[in-house]
Amino acid sequence: KAGVTQTPRYLIKTRGQQVTLxxxxxxxxxxxxxxxxxxxxxxxxLFEYFSxxxxxxxxxxxxxxxxxxxxxxxEMNVSTLELGDSALYLCASSPWGSGxxxxxxxxxxxxxxxxx
Amino acid sequence: xxxxxxxxxTLSVQEGDSAVIKCTYSDSASNYFPWYKQELGKRPQxxxxxxxxxxxxxxxxxxxxxxxxxxxxxxHITETQPEDSAVYFCAASRGSARQLTxxxxxxxxxxx
Numbered sequence: 001k002a003g004v005t006q007t008p009r010y011l012i013k014t015r016g017q018q019v020t021l022x023x024x025x026x027x028x029x030x031x032x033x034x035x036x037x038x039x040x041x042x043x044x045x046l047f048e049y050f051s052x053x054x055x056x057x058x059x060x061x062x063x064x065x066x067x068x069x070x071x072x073x074x075e076m077n078v079s080t081l082e083l084g085d086s087a088l089y090l091c092a093s094s095p096w097g098s099g100x101x102x103x104x105x106x107x108x109x110x111x112x113x114x115x116x
Numbered sequence: 117x118x119x120x121x122x123x124x125x126t127l128s129v130q131e132g133d134s135a136v137i138k139c140t141y142s143d144s145a146s147n148y149f150p151w152y153k154q155e156l157g158k159r160p161q162x163x164x165x166x167x168x169x170x171x172x173x174x175x176x177x178x179x180x181x182x183x184x185x186x187x188x189x190x191x192h193i194t195e196t197q198p199e200d201s202a203v204y205f206c207a208a209s210r211g212s213a214r215q216l217t218x219x220x221x222x223x224x225x226x227x228x
């Protein structure tokens with residue numbers, strides 16, 4: 001199976017702009033989670049989507065939002081970009097298990113966002 | 117919320133030696149503990165994971181141990197090789213949530 005893909009791989013924006021990142025999960029995977037990776041804060045959970053619904057949300061401001069489509073592909077949006085939003089944005093997909101069992105998450109290559 | 121602490125932040129070992137990385141977690145309800153390896157410029161890749169109903173899991177040169185009482189888990193790499201050099205992250209999650217809380221990472225360098 002093809003792995004998780006993310007587009008674009010690199011992005012340069014200026015403060016105040018908005019950006020949309022895309023993630024295509026592994027075929028058959030129905031859950032997509034997003035993480036932000038920075039040298040200072042490490043890997044931090046943004047949100048998780050399953051069945052087009054946000055299931056969990058991390059401690060990020062409302063400028064960060066996302067959505068999931070019926071084919072499980074997901075997008076995240078950051079509005080009014082700030083310098084501190086410069087980071088590697090990773091998405092991870094997993095199947096949807098039952099019985100409260102956590103499934104393995106497989107990461108995409110990430111989108112490197114630079115805010116000038 | 118959950119807090120995961122990881123030590124050491126950097127670790128250098130000679131090729132062939134063993135490496136141990138330790139993590140502690142705060143939420144006693146956490147029940148899933150994966151380890152990821154991230155090479156420079158690459159995506160995090162799962163190398164091994166353990167669930168709270170298991171105390172130890174091994175996969176060739178890699179093993180993970182879990183002590184639920186003490187709320188800590190460790191990664192053990194034996195017979196290290198230069199290609200093991202990377203940043204290793206531990207993580208924890210609870211229930212069925214696909215919300216991983218990561219440790220701060222360990223830069224492992226295997227010296228030839």
